[in-house]
Amino acid sequence: MAHGPEAQERGQRPGERLARLLRRWWEEAGSTSGGTRPTQQALASKLGVDQTTLSRYLNPEHASTAPPRVVEALHAHLRAPAAELERARELCRAVREKNSGHAPVGDGPRPTGPANAPGGTGALAGTGATGGRDAPGRPGRSRWVRPTMVAAAVVLAFVAGAVVRDQYAPRPRTAADGVAADAVPASGAPLKWPLLKKQKEDQFTPGRALQHLLRAHGYEVRADGFFGDETEDAVMDFQRRNNLPSDGKVGEDTWPELVVPLGRGADGHAVLALQELLHNTGQGGTEVSGEFTAATAGDLRYFQRRHGLRPNGRADVDTWLALLVFQRPSAGAPVHQGPTSPQPSTPA
Structure with a gap:
């Protein structure tokens, strides 16, 4: 042995x-x-x-x-x-x-019932060595085994149908550009864009992501996480240029216009925003380099799979929305996001 x-x-x-x-x-x-x-x-x-x-x-x-x-x-x-x-x-x-419910071969037998059941090791052992008759001392066992199995099969079929329906149901899209208005995670509940506005407190990763995206659109703001006058002025100007209500608040109207689609080979401040958000989702460290590398795409695919999104390794509107929603609390933000800590390198 x-x-x-x-x-x-x-x-x-x-x-x-x-x-x-x-x-x-x-x-x-x-x-x-x-x-x-x-x-x-x-x-x-x-x-x-x-x-x-x-x-x-x-x-x-x-x-x-x-x-x-x-x-x-x-x-x-x-x-x-x-x-x-x-x-x-x-x-x-x-x-x-x-x-996912598909255990690979070789992981060992799955327990099916009491190990000491006569005729085998599972709940159906009584139908094995005794030729389908009830085990001694357990009269009437076969009377409930089969109905129970049928009921379980019906429940599993219903659950499987619901999962398939949710998986392939079309997502709502805007009439303007055909992009999904709200990401729909595996739970089925639509996500809502977070609201950022001017305040004294450090807004950590979401605030820095906002500022990196503003820089990607040509605005010279500091990516420090603090939503002050400088950031508010840039937001209001961006809103006016894109025919949005210029209230200086970044919510469901402004975020979809501010985020940009990204994929392998992209670089710059938009990529920095993406990488900082991805880094702070709690799945592990993503390098914040400003370059959309194969490692960035791999991390993004893993995030997308976790949250019921199509794992294409690209940052579309749904992915940006999910990244902004599934951020760790401020208390758990990376050290480099502190107000007095060195900032990550950014492109000139």
């Missing part, structure tokens, strides 16, 4: 196996190169996640599973064995398949 690591892992869930692999990378970091193992706090800072989230990713007993981008970043930062990266990617894929 095999007693190696692979045999021991057969009964473990993919997420548990992935967490054990990541934790081993962290525990062994520095042992081969003679360096020192980074603390979880320092490692979380490099990955752009908080320490609590990273601890969950490294804990086999926790349900949280690290996304592919974080796994790849951990592999690079911890200088883990090159041959183990593909294994980690396979475990990520297995977790996604299992969560």
Whole structure:
């Protein structure tokens, strides 16, 4: 009988196996190169996640599973064995398949009922070794097994039909340009554009994104997150130029005109706005470089899949809306967004 690591892992869930692999990378970091193992706090800072989230990713007993981008970043930062990266990617894929209801072959048998049921290990074991007769001591079992299965099948069919209907139902579009007016996440509830207006408090990532977008439209404003006179004047001028109510408030009328479609190869302040919003969604660190790279597209596709959007890796109106809505609270904003902290590099 095999007693190696692979045999021991057969009964473990993919997420548990992935967490054990990541934790081993962290525990062994520095042992081969003679360096020192980074603390979880320092490692979380490099990955752009908080320490609590990273601890969950490294804990086999926790349900949280690290996304592919974080796994790849951990592999690079911890200088883990090159041959183990593909294994980690396979475990990520297995977790996604299992969560979607399609567990890959080899994850071990699914429990179907009491292990000590006569004739087998599942709830239907009584119809196995006894040729379909009720197990001794359990009279009338077959009377309710089949009706229960039929009822469960009806419920599953109804749920599946609802999911398919919601997935392929057309989204509302504006008559002007055919662009969806409101993103519709997986929950089915339409999202609403956030409202930004002049105030003394730091508005963190959404405020900086607004200012980067204004700069992309030619306005010389500071991207510091503070919506002051300078930003308000730029917003009002932009609104007048686009035949919008010039009230200086950025909401459902102004955001759709302000955001711009972006894809691979784009650069500049609009890309900075996109990357800062993506970085602050809590899925892990996105490099804020001002260049729309393959890594940016990958992070964006992951975000789109999480929120029921078409994962095309491009920033359309629906994606901009979802990014602005699903921001972490101000208290959890990245350090570089603080009022006295150095700002990320911006194109001239």
